[in-house]
Amino acid sequence: MNGLVIKNTGNVYIVRTETGLDIECRAKGNFRLQGIRSTSPVVVGDKVKVDYNEDSVSYITEIFDRENYIVRRASNLSKHAHILAANIDLALLFVTVKYPETSTVFIDRFLTTAEAYSVPVCLVFNKIDLYDEDELEYVNALINLYQTIGYPSQKTSLIDGVGINEIKERIKDKVVLLAGHSGVGKSLFINVVTDDKNKRKVGDISTYHQKGRHTTTYSEMIETTEGGFIIDTPGIKGFGTIDMTQEEVSHYFPEIFKFSKKCYYNSCMHINEPRCAVLDAVEKHYISESRYNSYLNILGDIEEEGKYR
Ligand SMILES: Nc1nc2c(ncn2[C@@H]2O[C@H](COP(=O)(O)OP(=O)(O)OP(=O)(O)O)[C@@H](O)[C@H]2O)c(=O)[nH]1
Ligand SMILES: [Mg+2]
Ligand SMILES: [Zn+2]
Structure with a gap:
């Protein structure tokens, strides 16, 4: 049967089945998971297939592809x-x-x-x-x-x-x-x-x-x-840090990304390049100054990190 992992206590997982049962499970075998290496194969929120045994241990036998994590x-x-x-x-x-x-x-x-x-x-x-x-x-x-x-x-x-x-x-x-x-x-x-x-x-x-x-x-x-x-989850207030390249940052600012398509240079970083549509939009207040500042801030962080690599 299929279910949702609602609790992870190390090696025992609680799975809420489609029928509304909460069952204790262990994880079995090797899971191939979108090429991710992780210390804990099954996580809370995973949609899984369970081999249910009423009288003995139940096992998670498959993890369905994750939408995100x-x-x-x-x-x-x-x-x-x-x-x-x-x-x-x-x-x-x-x-x-x-x-x-x-x-x-x-x-x-x-x-x-x-x-x-x-x-x-x-x-x-x-x-x-x-x-x-x-x-x-x-x-x-x-x-x-x-x-x-x-x-x-x-x-x-x-x-x-x-x-x-x-x-x-x-x-x-x-x-x-x-x-x-x-x-x-x-x-x-x-x-x-x-x-x-x-x-x-x-x-x-x-x-x-x-x-x-x-x-x-x-x-x-x-x-x-x-x-x-x-x-x-204790101590979790975000998604964790992600490895972003400087070029990627603008992709994650929807309004900056939109204007960036009109920049003269394909490789424009929207800092001081000529004919930059993003800088133009900031000047005209189509893009807010605070958002643009955050963009520069994140670019700056990545540059800092790069120095220690
Ligand atoms: N006046 C007012 N106080 C609030 C409101 N929401 C939360 N608080 C108070 O803010 C304080 C902190 O709230 P928590 O819910 O403990 O904050 P938290 O986000 O869980 O904080 P951490 O667990 O440290 O991350 C408590 O004293 C709450 O009563 C609100 O809407 N108005
Ligand atoms: Mg709290
Ligand atoms: Zn630009």
């Missing part, structure tokens, strides 16, 4: 990627402009990585109950910017219940990844959309800062009241 590198220097979860339908990026402040560079880095990993994103502008008029105006400007580019955005207050139904509608029947800085409201959000047994501690400093201390990562999906799941 998120990785964590063993270390910054390591080339070995550890896959943490697969088949993510939606990432919710929690953003707050205060307590704590989320920068547009942070947002844009996340969005480009999401593009690279083919994961759709919805931006959640949380804690709107705390903002004054100017801050709300800024949030509205950001929403306008990101929606124009094509990223759905929602204002929420988890305390006042604003925007919650809209988000619930978006996560319905989906496997969802939560992302965002520490303190933006992810744990509180999990509590809002899950039953009592899954409640999380709110306000606790998450395990984020302990990243790298654990060699094994146990991950699980928490069932939501909306019929889907939230991926809850």
Whole structure:
């Protein structure tokens, strides 16, 4: 029978079958997986085939091709990627402009990585109950910017219940990844959309800062009241770093990519080249300055990394 891996505790996996059963499984044999080398062959979110044995051990015998996945590198220097979860339908990026402040560079880095990993994103502008008029105006400007580019955005207050139904509608029947800085409201959000047994501690400093201390990562999906799941993996707030070449960066900025097709030079990097359609669009405010700055920022990072290779 077929099922969905909802929990990984090292060598035992919990698989939710199509018939709604949760069964304990082990992984059997060698899995050929899209040429990816990974320390853990089966991950949360995998759609698998199970050889079910009621009286003895059940085995996962096949992993179906992954739509997408998120990785964590063993270390910054390591080339070995550890896959943490697969088949993510939606990432919710929690953003707050205060307590704590989320920068547009942070947002844009996340969005480009999401593009690279083919994961759709919805931006959640949380804690709107705390903002004054100017801050709300800024949030509205950001929403306008990101929606124009094509990223759905929602204002929420988890305390006042604003925007919650809209988000619930978006996560319905989906496997969802939560992302965002520490303190933006992810744990509180999990509590809002899950039953009592899954409640999380709110306000606790998450395990984020302990990243790298654990060699094994146990991950699980928490069932939501909306019929889907939230991926809850210790310390995972993003997709992991991706190896991007400088030439690729513009591909992950949809609006920059669009204009780049009209640049005079095929190899244009949109920095200072003559007859660059991107620079022209920035000047005319068709491309926002903050997005263009993020683009330059990411280019700069790649150059830095290159020095240490
Ligand atoms: N006023 C207000 N406070 C909020 C809102 N959402 C979350 N909080 C508060 O913000 C604090 C941090 O929320 P958490 O849910 O713990 O944040 P987190 O994103 O899980 O943080 P980490 O686990 O460290 O990554 C808590 O005190 C929450 O009660 C909101 O919409 N409005
Ligand atoms: Mg938390
Ligand atoms: Zn150009």
